[in-house]
Amino acid sequence: MWRNSRSGWGLVSILFHWLSALTIIGLFALGWWMTGLGYYDPWYNQGPWIHRSIGLLLLFATLARLIWRLVQPTPKAEGSRLETIAAHLGHIGLYVLVLVVMISGYLISTANGRGISVFGWFEVPALLHGLPNQASLAGDIHWYTALALMILAAGHALAAIKHHWLDGHKTLVRMLNPVLSKRSDHKVVR
Numbered sequence: 001m002w003r004n005s006r007s008g009w010g011l012v013s014i015l016f017h018w019l020s021a022l023t024i025i026g027l028f029a030l031g032w033w034m035t036g037l038g039y040y041d042p043w044y045n046q047g048p049w050i051h052r053s054i055g056l057l058l059l060f061a062t063l064a065r066l067i068w069r070l071v072q073p074t075p076k077a078e079g080s081r082l083e084t085i086a087a088h089l090g091h092i093g094l095y096v097l098v099l100v101v102m103i104s105g106y107l108i109s110t111a112n113g114r115g116i117s118v119f120g121w122f123e124v125p126a127l128l129h130g131l132p133n134q135a136s137l138a139g140d141i142h143w144y145t146a147l148a149l150m151i152l153a154a155g156h157a158l159a160a161i162k163h164h165w166l167d168g169h170k171t172l173v174r175m176l177n178p179v180l181s182k183r184s185d186h187k188v189v190r
């Protein structure tokens with residue numbers, strides 16, 4: 001139930017996946033909206049504060065997710081050889097992009113040498129600051145990689161829907177139902 005097996009994802013991986021997906025989409029929308037606010041808007045400081053705090057919590061959750069991913073088995077890939085390779089590269093791409101987005105966001109926020117307060121609960125120190133043009137360079141990287149992440153995630157979601165509706169594979173169902181991780185048989189009966 002909690003752990004993965006060769007036939008399905010366990011609850012831990014499923015929760016990591018869907019909570020991360022919702023958070024990432026929410027952070028993209030919040031980031032886009034907050035950068036358009038005027039100086040006198042009450043959300044001018046509040047928006048970025050929430051964005052940074054949730055973003056850093058996502059960073060810690062992603063590191064925990066990657067450790068869990070390395071110590072757990074993964075379900076067998078479904079589809080043709082080309083699809084399997086594309087899915088594998090796509091998943092690596094999603095992990096890399098999400099890490100680059102979060103690290104560049106951290107570098108924008110700490111460029112002035114000040115740490116980041118996470119909802120006032122604790123502070124993450126500024127480890128790297130004062131690089132030439134740090135804030136604007138990290139800002140450009142943050143925006144373009146966030147955009148690339150959204151595009152890749154949309155392709156990834158379309159691929160999941162194709163596996164489900166056109167191919168009749170269990171890929172989407174096993175990312176929703178942890179009970180499948182206990183079964184040895186993962187074939188779909190249609």
Ligand code: HEM
Binds near residue numbers: 027101116142
């Ligand atoms: C996957 C997670 C994240 C996504 C999808 C995301 C997305 C975005 C987007 C779309 C913007 C608007 C960019 C623009 O219009 O130029 C933005 C701005 C920003 N983000 Fe993130 N972000 C994430 C994580 C983070 C993290 C972890 C931090 C810091 C700890 C952060 C700090 C910032 C800052 C400071 C801005 C304002 C930049 C500016 O004023 O130009 N973000 N983010």
Ligand code: HEM
Binds near residue numbers: 069076
């Ligand atoms: C920002 C949004 C998303 C991100 C960053 C993301 C990321 C990922 C990653 C990295 C994996 C690979 C897991 C691993 O091997 O450790 C994965 C798997 C998966 N994702 Fe997403 N995902 C997102 C949204 C979605 C959406 C919207 C859907 C469905 C409509 C979806 C369906 C799936 C499925 C079915 C799998 C399992 C693939 C398999 O079992 O081989 N994902 N996702």
